[in-house]
Amino acid sequence: MNSGLSTSNYRRAAVSLAGAAAVLLTVGACGTDSTSTGSSSSLTPTMTAAPATEPAVAGGVTEQQSQQLCTDLSEQLQEWRIQGPTLGRGGLNIVVQTWAAQSGAINLQVVQNRSIVDDVTIATCPDVREEAMRSLDIPDLASGLVGF
Template identity: 50%
Template sequence: MRSLHLCSLAAAGALLLTGCSGDGPDVDPIPATATGGGSITLTFPPPADGTTAEVPDTDTITASAERDLCDTLAPEIEGWASQGGTGARLSYNTTVQGWAARNGGLNDIVVRDRSVVDTITDKTCPDVRQRALDALGISDLASGLVGFGN
């Protein structure tokens, strides 16, 4: 089983390193090398422009991320209203988790404290928040998120 897992990882790494073309400058892939203990190390070249990539802080919700939440929820509200019930709430959950993932992996914050969605929307887009509450038939956005913490 372990050799199958390692082979799968090696194959996935090879696909990642060789599967891209046409969207950027040609860069020779750096091969994945196996290290002791059965793990694989992947090394990627730095950005071509010489900059370094910033790793998002998964414990901070930026003003841009707050605005993006509002912009993400707004176009979905009409669909939730027409779906109603469980389908609308499932779609709402997917929308919130997608927003959190896109904005630096904020999913942990949402999992720990669902009310963060209410806090953000109350401050940034109260009209969108109210329309979402009406469409989902809930009293607060936190209660519409299932399977999460507080």
């Protein structure tokens, strides 16, 4: 009997856990004491050119990152239709957590503002967003996210 869990789902869960651990470590590191040890070395400011960046779609998310979220969501739509809203919402969380963790700084942005997921999908793939909301029986994607 097939339990419905694939290797891909296990990988997503593992990446999600790793991403959550990375966020916790980052937040924990922000609270460390950085008092001076008495060293009197001086710092010399240096000028470096900022790297070229892609234009942001929403909340500092690049076009490539936005497309990745849309692709990831689109790939799960059929599964969510089959699983139903209760199990599908868990899948939404895994997709978003994995995307946020793989995208680096976006993880913190999603934690601070879950609606960034809606902003990105409205701008990039409104049809995928609508189908996801319909399949998961939620008014918006942000309301389907738990633990952010």
